[in-house]
Amino acid sequence: MLIAIDAMGGDLAPYEIVKGAIIAARELKVAIALVGHPEAIQGTFQALQKEGLGHQDLDIKIVPSYQVVEMGEHPATALRKKKDASIAVTARCVAGKEESLPKADAMVAAGSTGAAMASALFNIGRIQRVIRPAIAVMLPSSVAGKNCMLIDAGANTDSTPDMLYQFAKMGHVFMKDVRGIAKPKIGLLNIGSEPGKGNAFVNAVYPLLAEETGLNFIGNIEGRDLFKGVVDVAVCDGFSGNIALKSAEGLAGMFSALLKQELKQSWQSKLGALLSKKAFAGVKKHIDPDEFGGALLLGLRGNCVIAHGGSKAGAIVNAVRVAKEAVQAGVLQTIHSDLAADLGADSLEEGVLSL
């Protein structure tokens, strides 16, 4: 199994990315193609070698690319200008149409989610019959070992009910085949739990999910249920999903900032904070996005995992793990056959969306 990694993406590239790639190759026993500036990657290899992290015994190759899409750039515009950007070449490895590039089973990229999505859509394309791909994010919960997949977390600004039906199906397949949950509980993100609550849009989505016998749809859920382990998949449009995700992030940031301020107020609480250090680290680890392997792009004809912009080596290793599990579980094939069974015909062409 070969995983292509954009070595130049993210705030801490290439150092943390290359480091994560080496650890992932060793621990997860996968081959890795590092896409990026060869000299930058070689220089990082040497630095890591000095730190005792060698890679000579591992199956890691360099795929040259001399351009980078920066975090602030508009994804589509940047990709039109920089045809050879590392993120685009990484996606083309998964597409597997060029003899000069190794054929990869999955891609991992840190940094701009928009650039990764645009590269993947343009070069890899959608699974047949998928209207639009979605970004799926694993949320932590107060119940140990329980995560909730939020889908769509922001790939699509305007959605149709049919799209949310497909998001539910894709989330179901992933949580079943990759996470091993026999009957993943599906909830529709709404502003009340009773049927009939919410706006016209979610009321059009509800029956589509309720009438699909292949889904374990438990009904509407509210924002506060996202972190309680109530469902395995929370389905929503990308606008609402992004609002939910970022509002929760904002609250977490405020909570941490306030706690830090308050703990500095007296010597008692300073000492208390010192004694509670391990407990704080435990909470941090629990809600650390690094631990969840980043966001998944579901609905593409290739496995794509996006780590956040500030990813360190550990986040890259987790992202590679998620990518490997998705490849092994054959998630793409199952999504494809699930949606094919729904429509019963090859009515939609195998398409690549234009940017």
Next chain:
Amino acid sequence: MLIAIDAMGGDLAPYEIVKGAIIAARELKVAIALVGHPEAIQGTFQALQKEGLGHQDLDIKIVPSYQVVEMGEHPATALRKKKDASIAVTARCVAGKEESLPKADAMVAAGSTGAAMASALFNIGRIQRVIRPAIAVMLPSSVAGKNCMLIDAGANTDSTPDMLYQFAKMGHVFMKDVRGIAKPKIGLLNIGSEPGKGNAFVNAVYPLLAEETGLNFIGNIEGRDLFKGVVDVAVCDGFSGNIALKSAEGLAGMFSALLKQELKQSWQSKLGALLSKKAFAGVKKHIDPDEFGGALLLGLRGNCVIAHGGSKAGAIVNAVRVAKEAVQAGVLQTIHSDLAADLGADSLEEGVLSL
């Protein structure tokens, strides 16, 4: 100034409500009408008297009502059946059309926001030219003394751009006249900060806010900005606002639960927690909804403040304070003249929405 309070609303009614009313009458120097079952209220008076909290020197009267809308009931259905429900009578005091009821300047109610909104809409009605009233919630932030008003937090499931324009205006008036912020910063809740981001709906709202010279519109904000003191008013449709609010609540609940779990793991952290007790209390106080005086219903022809279902006396006192400040600032008159100036004509009739 007379404030009508629903003595029977909320999980801890009538005890905490009556207690809060007595404290508010004394501290804030307002007259209060307690609406509810006379015997229940009298019994609470006696119990509080024994605890040393007398009310004989205060201007507090009882307005009899023998029905209650329970938390689980559908607001409109319950109100049709229970014409004499305490929440409806409280609203009718503000409406001031019945000689048998005292004329109140504002109402305060704990419990079902839906029942309060329905009662107020039906009995008090909207300010002339207001398309739909909104629920405004004050959010805490990591910056001391800075709050952000989230409007609409869930009164309306489906909204039009014109409604959001009015929400912005109402939020502006409240933060200026009640909170004393000379030029309140207004942000549009979106999924990216650059202009042009987001769905078709917010892109239709953006120019309405940007072109209004009377508003200090700073552009799009993201969910994570809600708790950073970046804006004074965050404008959104009720669906998005409710998702943002409840997702943040959910994250806060998870954070607290995890912290409690982790602090129990060792004697060091148990001791640490004990020493940090004051710091934790400080954080809790900072994000405690009791401190913010509950939600405001803006756009009605009466001042309405809603405290949450679990309100204790302190939350009621804060809610009365907010109501008093709104009355003193003449918020309703300013909203009315602001919106009248916009439209330039009395084209819209002074209406009461049907339920």
